[in-house]
Amino acid sequence: MSNAIIEVNQLRKSFGSNEILKGIDLEIKQGEKVVIIGPSGSGKSTFLRCLNCLEIPTNGTVKVHGDYFIKPGERFNEKHVAALRTEVGMVFQRFNLFPTMTAIENVMAAQIKIRKKSKEAARETAEIYLRKVGLAERMNHYPSQLSGGQQQRVAIARALAMEPKAMLFDEATSGLDPELIGEVLNVVRELAKEGMTMVLVTHEMNFAEEVGDRIIFMDGGVIVEEGPPKEFFHNPKHNRTREFLQKVEH
Amino acid sequence: MNILKNLDFATAFKDLYPELLKAMGTVLGATMFGFALALIIGTLIALGRISKIKWLDWLLVVFLEIIRGTPLVVQLVYMYYVVPLLLSLVVQFWIPDYQINFDAFTAGSVALGINYGAYLSEVIRSSIISVDRGQMEAALALGYTKQQAMWSIVIPQAGRIALPTFGNYIIMMVKDTSLLAFITVYELLLRTQAYASQTFLTIESYTLLALAYLVLSLPMAQVVRVMERRLARHV
Ligand SMILES: Nc1ncnc2c1ncn2[C@@H]1O[C@H](COP(=O)(O)OP(=O)(O)OP(=O)(O)O)[C@@H](O)[C@H]1O
Numbered sequence: 001m002s003n004a005i006i007e008v009n010q011l012r013k014s015f016g017s018n019e020i021l022k023g024i025d026l027e028i029k030q031g032e033k034v035v036i037i038g039p040s041g042s043g044k045s046t047f048l049r050c051l052n053c054l055e056i057p058t059n060g061t062v063k064v065h066g067d068y069f070i071k072p073g074e075r076f077n078e079k080h081v082a083a084l085r086t087e088v089g090m091v092f093q094r095f096n097l098f099p100t101m102t103a104i105e106n107v108m109a110a111q112i113k114i115r116k117k118s119k120e121a122a123r124e125t126a127e128i129y130l131r132k133v134g135l136a137e138r139m140n141h142y143p144s145q146l147s148g149g150q151q152q153r154v155a156i157a158r159a160l161a162m163e164p165k166a167m168l169f170d171e172a173t174s175g176l177d178p179e180l181i182g183e184v185l186n187v188v189r190e191l192a193k194e195g196m197t198m199v200l201v202t203h204e205m206n207f208a209e210e211v212g213d214r215i216i217f218m219d220g221g222v223i224v225e226e227g228p229p230k231e232f233f234h235n236p237k238h239n240r241t242r243e244f245l246q247k248v249e250h
Numbered sequence: 251m252n253i254l255k256n257l258d259f260a261t262a263f264k265d266l267y268p269e270l271l272k273a274m275g276t277v278l279g280a281t282m283f284g285f286a287l288a289l290i291i292g293t294l295i296a297l298g299r300i301s302k303i304k305w306l307d308w309l310l311v312v313f314l315e316i317i318r319g320t321p322l323v324v325q326l327v328y329m330y331y332v333v334p335l336l337l338s339l340v341v342q343f344w345i346p347d348y349q350i351n352f353d354a355f356t357a358g359s360v361a362l363g364i365n366y367g368a369y370l371s372e373v374i375r376s377s378i379i380s381v382d383r384g385q386m387e388a389a390l391a392l393g394y395t396k397q398q399a400m401w402s403i404v405i406p407q408a409g410r411i412a413l414p415t416f417g418n419y420i421i422m423m424v425k426d427t428s429l430l431a432f433i434t435v436y437e438l439l440l441r442t443q444a445y446a447s448q449t450f451l452t453i454e455s456y457t458l459l460a461l462a463y464l465v466l467s468l469p470m471a472q473v474v475r476v477m478e479r480r481l482a483r484h485v
């Protein structure tokens with residue numbers, strides 16, 4: 001077996017008769033940071049959501065740590081899918097914190113319910129991760145009492161507390177006021193340094209170049225071009241990539 | 251103007267209040283039992299309809315139409331007089347001569363529970379639907395199954411959204427318990443009627459009856475308002 005954390009094979013996804021993903025192959029290695037960029041509607045979110053089976057592929061397979069979400073020829077098995085999802089943390093553009101729980105309760109909930117940890121153990125872990133994202137002082141605040149940047153950091157802590165093998169970020173900073181973006185990027189940067197495997201969809205090109213080991217340009221449901229950041233940004237091979245990069249830089 | 255001069259609230263109150271107090275207990279008991287049942291039935295119907303299982307949805311809609319299309323009094327009478335007969339017929343397949351009977355209170359609370367469950371199911375369904383989809387997705391991404399996410403993340407939030415409406419339905423149910431008189435539950439109305447017809451203290455008795463209902467419903471309305479404010483803080 002290779003040291004791939006995520007393996008995607010001939011992935012296709014349609015909504016009705018509308019094919020959004022048109023055959024994607026990708027292998028993400030332990031510790032690798034893959035950044036996905038592309039125009040709006042190109043299927044980036046749909047692809048990311050297939051990586052933790054929030055969208056069920058119409059065709060093709062996704063494996064996490066050598067384990068299929070849905071084995072070829074088999075049917076969706078909710079218990080198995082749910083268990084495998086704990087290996088892949090996801091951070092959403094709109095945070096999606098549980099509004100009726102405090103920050104620390106947000107981080108504890110799944111540890112207790114899904115990982116079956118004791119309350120004390122869950123609290124201990126939650127404190128570690130909330131401290132890590134710089135929110136030691138805000139643990140008992142409700143989401144409505146936190147800024148967008150703070151909420152997103154709680155969401156990151158909540159995902160990390162499940163100790164996943166990889167993290168998915170879907171435009172984690174797009175919902176934030178400009179002055180709050182930096183604090184969230186800092187947390188992601190720190191995670192990258194620690195060797196977390198991650199897949200990021202982002203519009204922050206500078207950040208993509210900084211943390212990415214590999215940049216993927218998606219358009220029209222396919223991977224148009226991929227490569228290491230230096231090469232990708234400064235010497236793109238495809239016309240569509242060049243056009244896209246020009247558009248976002250100006 | 252003789253009537254006004256002869257009003258005797260003191261006597262009516264003295265005679266009636268132990269009776270009314272007992273009857274208020276009956277009303278509260280029927281409301282508590284009926285509403286708890288309504289919540290359970292309402293939630294199950296709501297989940298059944300959200301499940302997108304076609305035949306189940308169809309069946310539930312038929313049930314809802316029957317409940318909404320018939321008066322509560324008819325349902326009460328049906329539950330008290332007819333349902334035991336039907337159930338007995340079924341049971342008699344196995345045990346000959348077996349007779350099922352509901353006492354009036356049980357039949358009444360169950361009928362109230364079913365009737366209100368039907369109406370609450372719509373309230374619960376729309377509150378579940380109004381919870382942001384992102385909540386379900388966040389829970390799924392953390393490894394919850396759909397059912398776990400529904401019960402531990404979505405439904406508690408839906409409950410908060412529905413709470414003020416629940417409060418209004420509880421108050422309505424308190425008042426609707428007066429219909430239990432139709433199936434001989436000795437609640438407020440029946441007790442008052444009995445007393446009024448014995449003593450001819452008509453104005454006094456029925457005024458006290460109205461006050462008794464207000465004593466029950468006003469504090470409830472206040473509690474609902476406080477809870478509403480408290481829960482609205484973190485939604
Ligand atoms: N649940 C769905 N049902 C139907 N169509 C969908 C669904 N989800 C996404 N789509 C469609 O799939 C296409 C790709 O959407 P997706 O969100 O993956 O794009 P994206 O690359 O993430 O775009 P953006 O940069 O705007 O976030 C869009 O045309 C969208 O309308």
Ligand SMILES: [Mg+2]
Pocket residue numbers: 044045046170171
């Ligand atoms: Mg998107």
